[in-house]
Amino acid sequence: MHKPPPVLDVDALLDDPRTRIIVCCGSGGVGKTTVAAALGLRAAERGRDVVVLTVDPARRLAQSMGIGELDNSPRRIEGVQGDGELYAMMLDMKRTFDEIVEAHSDPDRARQILANPFYQSLSSSLSGTQEYMAMEKLGQLHRSGDWDLIVVDTPPSRNALDFLDAPERMGRFLDGRLMKLLAAPAKTGGRLGVKVLTAGFGVFTGALNKVLGVQLLRDAQTFVAAFETMFGGFRERAEKTFQLLQTPGTAFVVVATPEPDALREASYFVERLAEERMPLAGLVVNRVHRASAAAVAPSLSSARSQAAAETLTERGEHPLTASLLRLHADRMQLAAREERLRAGFTSAHPSVPVTAVPAQAEDVHDLDGLHLVGDDLAENAAVPAA
Structure with missing residues (x-):
């Protein structure tokens, strides 16, 4: 026990x-x-x-x-x-x-x-x-x-x-290679910065730059420059x-x-x-x-309830009582299963x-x-x- x-x-x-x-x-x-x-x-x-x-x-x-x-x-x-x-x-x-x-x-x-x-x-x-x-x-x-x-x-x-995990994940994101790459143009400045940004994304994503276009890269660079502090x-x-x-x-x-x-x-x-x-x-x-009914009638176990219901069904007697006995048996089985878990x-x-x-x-x-x-x-x- x-x-x-x-x-x-x-x-x-x-x-x-x-x-x-x-x-x-x-x-x-x-x-x-x-x-x-x-x-x-x-x-x-x-x-x-x-x-x-x-x-x-x-x-x-x-x-x-x-x-x-x-x-x-x-x-x-x-x-x-x-x-x-x-x-x-x-x-x-x-x-x-x-x-x-x-x-x-x-x-x-x-x-x-x-x-x-x-x-x-x-x-x-x-x-x-x-x-x-x-x-x-x-x-x-x-x-x-x-x-x-x-x-x-x-x-x-x-x-x-x-x-x-939020602090570690945010730290990894902020310190990650991508964010440093995005910050590079702000630190190098001018056309060189744009070239560094574009080249860097090429290393990371290849064709992604062609799909997203220069405007998104500029938006990202502008965001990082303002957000970095x-x-x-x-x-x-x-x-x-x-x-x-x-x-x-x-x-x-x-x-x-x-x-x-x-x-x-x-x-x-x-x-x-x-x-x-x-x-x-x-x-x-x-x-x-x-399994509250067990406290009222402790002898009315799930097995006894199921057996009594089957007996009544075989005799064709008291169908409502038989249904209630089956319902009680199911409830007892569910409570026992939950208790085991x-x-x-x-x-x-x-x-x-x-x-x-x-x-x-x-x-x-x-x-x-x-x-x-x-x-x-x-x-x-x-x-x-x-």
């Missing part, structure tokens, strides 16, 4: 004034956004001023809070009970990049950068930009000092942890935010459902966080099915605190639904084994 895992004490985590950042991560479709919103709401109603930042481009956070939409600025959520306040926002990658340019360069240079076609493409499509901007926005929110607690809802899938600031801020994530004031909460793929992803997150020395609070197993995770990660949230009767789309999820999160009662 597996030893039960330590229990994740959600209220203790939310009430601890040293907890300043909670990062929710997990694979897609596990209810991570709902868990993040429920944590934020519960913390606010327990007296903390909270902002929930979602990096997921889907609009589930706004929907779960019963509002139309969110943008790149914190929006106050009405209807919160208690002494705290709750705000929510959705990361706008492009707008955040623009804000950085405006904040860290003079007005003339900012206008030049923002109007540059190469920048406009880079700021909205460069791989890793979303994760880096998430780091920037988290750093901005923390430096503002406006909130006691920041809850971050990361994108789905393993990319949810890509923001841990900001490179160091990007790297420095990202590194500070990365260090912030490693402090005891940050807590990572991994969210999963009792399914093989989701729990494998959860194991990946737990192991990666350990490698990066990130503080893990624990695992939330969401949408768990309880959770036990497998616990066996592999025995020190990770766990809490479970029962499956809801319907999708969460308002504060009342989030209250129920928050209550379940903090209940800290082990889900009965099948």
Whole structure:
């Protein structure tokens, strides 16, 4: 028999004034956004001023809070009970990049950068930009000092942890051969610069220069010349935010459902966080099915239910009762399967605190639904084994 895992004490985590950042991560479709919103709401109603930042481009956070939409600025959520306040926002990658340019360069240079076609493409499509901007926005929110607690809802899938790589990836990009090549004309000047630029691209991409044309190269060169002075600031801020994530004031909460793929992803997150020395609070197993009928009639096992249903069917008696017995048998089998999967995770990660949230009767789309999820999160009662 597996030893039960330590229990994740959600209220203790939310009430601890040293907890300043909670990062929710997990694979897609596990209810991570709902868990993040429920944590934020519960913390606010327990007296903390909270902002929930979602990096997921889907609009589930706004929907779960019963509002139309969110943008790149914190929006106050009405209807919160208690002494705290709750705000929510959705990361706008492009707008955040623009804000950085405006904040860290003079007005003339900012206008030049923002109007540059190469920048406009880079700021909205460069791989890793979303994760880096998430780091920037988290750093901005923390430096503002406006909130006691920041809850971050990361994108789905393993990319949810890509923001841990953001400082290194941005550094590689800024220090890369391509960026140095683009900066060369500004340093050599005049026609020689254009020749160096064109020759360099020829070495890298061959026919790409013919496809893209000289105008794009000039746009890129102009962008780098204006942007170069900001490179160091990007790297420095990202590194500070990365260090912030490693402090005891940050807590990572991994969210999963009792399914093989989701729990494998959860194991990946737990192991990666350990490698990066990130503080893990624990695992939330969401949408768990309880075998509650077993507590009422412990002798009515799945096998006995199925056998009784078959007997009634053979006799042609009580078809409704037979259907209910089959339904109960299926529910018991599902609960037992989920219990085995959770036990497998616990066996592999025995020190990770766990809490479970029962499956809801319907999708969460308002504060009342989030209250129920928050209550379940903090209940800290082990889900009965099948």
